[in-house]
Amino acid sequence: MSSESYHEPIELLSEETKNMHRAIVSLKEELEAVDWYQQRAEACSDDELRAVIVHNKNEEIEHAMMNLEWIRRHSEVFDANIKTYINSKGSILAVEKAASEGGGGGGGGGSKPSTGAASLGVGSLKGGK
Numbered sequence: 001m002s003s004e005s006y007h008e009p010i011e012l013l014s015e016e017t018k019n020m021h022r023a024i025v026s027l028k029e030e031l032e033a034v035d036w037y038q039q040r041a042e043a044c045s046d047d048e049l050r051a052v053i054v055h056n057k058n059e060e061i062e063h064a065m066m067n068l069e070w071i072r073r074h075s076e077v078f079d080a081n082i083k084t085y086i087n088s089k090g091s092i093l094a095v096e097k098a099a100s101e102g103g104g105g106g107g108g109g110g111s112k113p114s115t116g117a118a119s120l121g122v123g124s125l126k127g128g129k
Contacts, residue, residue, distance in 0.1 A: 016074075023071050030064035033057075 037057030044050040088095040
């Protein structure tokens with residue numbers, strides 16, 4: 001039952017929160033499948049079967065990215081952090097430091113992630129996205 005993974009009573013949760021939960025759980029499942037396929041492919045001794053398994057892994061990556069894009073479109077905090085880190089150059093920690101100091105991402109055209117309550121996702125609970 002999908003509600004078993006909720007940490008709060010489901011009747012207290014908005015549809016927006018439940019949909020975000022669905023997207024996050026789906027993303028986790030897709031990433032887990034990628035990991036399993038990668039391990040199977042690496043352990044596989046048959047070249048043709050390995051190629052099929054790698055193909056399946058790549059399909060799961062596509063599914064994961066589709067879920068992540070939905071999450072980005074429905075969360076300003078995810079959107080800001082994706083803009084900061086995805087396609088950035090250099091050290092990821094240097095990108096984080098620059099973002100936290102207000103310098104933006106490391107060449108990725110990113111904006112500084114939101115600060116305060118919105119960065120904790122609280123803003124989305126108040127009706128914002």
